[in-house]
Amino acid sequence: MRKPMIAGNWKMHKTRDEALQFIYSVNVKVPNKEYVDSVVCAQAPVLRDLVKRQGEHLRIGAQNMHQETEGAYTGELSAALLEDLNVDYVIIGHSERREYFNETDETVNQKVHQAFRYELTPILCVGESLEIREKGDTNLFVTKQIKEALKGLKDEQVKELVVAYEPIWAIGTGKTATPEEANEAIKNIREVITTLYDAGVSDNVRILYGGSVKPANIDDLLAQSDIDGALVGGASLNAKDFLTLVDAALNKLQK
Numbered sequence: 001m002r003k004p005m006i007a008g009n010w011k012m013h014k015t016r017d018e019a020l021q022f023i024y025s026v027n028v029k030v031p032n033k034e035y036v037d038s039v040v041c042a043q044a045p046v047l048r049d050l051v052k053r054q055g056e057h058l059r060i061g062a063q064n065m066h067q068e069t070e071g072a073y074t075g076e077l078s079a080a081l082l083e084d085l086n087v088d089y090v091i092i093g094h095s096e097r098r099e100y101f102n103e104t105d106e107t108v109n110q111k112v113h114q115a116f117r118y119e120l121t122p123i124l125c126v127g128e129s130l131e132i133r134e135k136g137d138t139n140l141f142v143t144k145q146i147k148e149a150l151k152g153l154k155d156e157q158v159k160e161l162v163v164a165y166e167p168i169w170a171i172g173t174g175k176t177a178t179p180e181e182a183n184e185a186i187k188n189i190r191e192v193i194t195t196l197y198d199a200g201v202s203d204n205v206r207i208l209y210g211g212s213v214k215p216a217n218i219d220d221l222l223a224q225s226d227i228d229g230a231l232v233g234g235a236s237l238n239a240k241d242f243l244t245l246v247d248a249a250l251n252k253l254q255k
């Protein structure tokens, strides 16, 4: 059985004080990391403070990084620095990065490789727009995103990777994909991985759902066969809600 994961994506929210307050309220309360991976992805300047206070079971992630090792890339963040700070995860290819910062399938692929070079676990985001869904092309579109993102990766790397299926129309809109819609798209992702890698790889890779996940809908999402957890924006900003979500993941395991 795959270990469930709840990853909070704080996006451009929280000052240092707010981030520390959150960490102090959750770091001793999240479930044992043997059973659930609980992760918070914060803005870069607070990562060091959060890692220092993450406690035994919470883990910290970044929201983006550059694909090059170092150089004249003003304002960018390197994988080497993230590794140096003992950050464990990095979100790659979030739809907001693709839309506002011109990330392409090619740069996403380069970033995934770069993350592995520095022992960071990528949380690779894919997902379709409303227009694509309405045309009935969701699986076609997401299949292409997955194939491009995974190019050149070895079995061992894909096993470690976390994928987040986030339909763009469900992000921050209060509109969640139904658990069945989310599961169908996630199943398709797993099938694509099965066609590309040895048996066992696609069984291991964790695939999360993201898009308006809240304490009120997490149980139904996690009840689906292929949904291994959630990448959560808005609801992860509140410590109480975040703890409810990680507890729901623990309950999934016990069912």
Ligand code: 13P
Pocket (backbone or CB within 6 Å): 009, 094, 166, 170, 171, 172, 173, 174, 210, 211, 212, 213, 231, 232, 233, 234, 235
């Ligand atoms: P919301 O949970 O706020 O819809 O955001 C989802 C998301 O983009 C997580 O990466």
